[in-house]
Amino acid sequence: MDYRKSYLIYNICLYTGFVLCLISLMTQVNWPGIAGIVVLLSGMLQTVIFYRCPNCHAAFQIRGRRPKHCPECGHPLDGSHQE
DSSP, X not given: OOHHHHHHHHHHHHHHHHHHHHHHHHXXXXXXXXXXXXXXXXXXXXXXXHOBOTTTOOBOOSSSSOOSBOTTTOOBOSSOXXX
8 A cells, every 4th residue: 555545544534533433422322432443543553554655664754744755765755756
C-alpha cells in the first residue's frame, strides 16, 4: 500500500471512529463506542506500518497535512515520480 492510500484510510477511520463514539455517548449503548475505538486503533496501526516515504521508508508524521517532500531524504511526493 502506498502512503496516499494509507493517509486516506487513516482519515476515514479517524472520522468513523469519532462518529461511532459520539453515537455511543448519545444513545448510552456501549458497542458503538467499542467499535469506534477498534476502528480508530486499526486506522492508527495501519498508518504506522504503511505511511512511509516510498524512497527511504522513513515514517511520516500522522498529524498535519500530507507532506510534499520527505522530511528525511527530500524525495518529492507530488505524484510526478513513479513508485
